[in-house]
Amino acid sequence: MTALCEQRFTGVLRIEGSPAGAMHLREGLIAGIVTPGAPGPESLLLKSGRITEREWSAAYAAGAAEERVAEQLTATAGIGAAELEVVTVSALYDAAFALALNRPERWQTEPGAVHLPLPVRPGVHPRDLLRENRRRLSELSQRWGSPQQLVMQRVTGRAAPSGVANARFRDILLHANGRHTPRDIAFLVGRGTFAVVTDIVSMTARGLLDGRPAPAPTGAGAAGAAIRTPAREGGAPAAVPPGPLPPAALPRRRPGTGRPTTN
Structure with missing residues (x-):
């Protein structure tokens, strides 16, 4: 890249x-x-x-x-x-x-x-994607464990959607039937995969979903291991400028206003 x-x-x-x-x-x-x-x-x-x-x-x-x-x-x-x-x-x-x-x-x-x-x-710029990917993978590793295993596991709910106040959590619980992965749920509810994954981590910690952390990957096979920091002339690592951080949820328009709001 x-x-x-x-x-x-x-x-x-x-x-x-x-x-x-x-x-x-x-x-x-x-x-x-x-x-x-x-x-x-x-x-x-x-x-x-x-x-x-x-x-x-x-x-x-x-x-x-x-x-x-x-x-x-x-x-x-x-x-x-x-x-x-x-x-x-x-x-x-x-x-x-x-x-x-x-x-x-x-x-x-x-x-x-x-x-x-x-x-x-x-x-x-690829540097911005690199910076944000590292942040996301690090966050998931610290909060859960292996990001790869997290996105592949089937999600099972432990609570009734009707009893949950958070609208995002309710949407996930509606599809947490033990057959869908976080990626599947992201497509079903129209939200980003990372946003859904972070909500699943929070919901599991609150007892709303079944699941347990998996060991974080180490060594050459770790997530993102293939990504390398761009180098300046002379071999020094390039500074990574701050990149835009996407919101956790898709903005929706407030009825009658045309302005986006985040759910």
């Missing part, structure tokens, strides 16, 4: 692994990441109820060819540009987190831009 950024590469970095993914770069910056490990911006908008299928289909048909889906949504679906930016940036960071959980098996580059429905403009 560092080399591609320095080369101002435009194209796709296809990653094979569990999960697989595709990083879309524009002039060395990451404009989007597509992976089955985390919901993309389209899924977040639709599953959360922020927009309807009809609104998405109309905006996509009118704007996809020129990457103007965002402009179409702001014009026809009553969603603001700032709100859309929050959703797209949050989805990109969440996808990067999903890919960082395991070492990639192989990767290859494909030069040339590929159209994205909702790209992040101008893009996110």
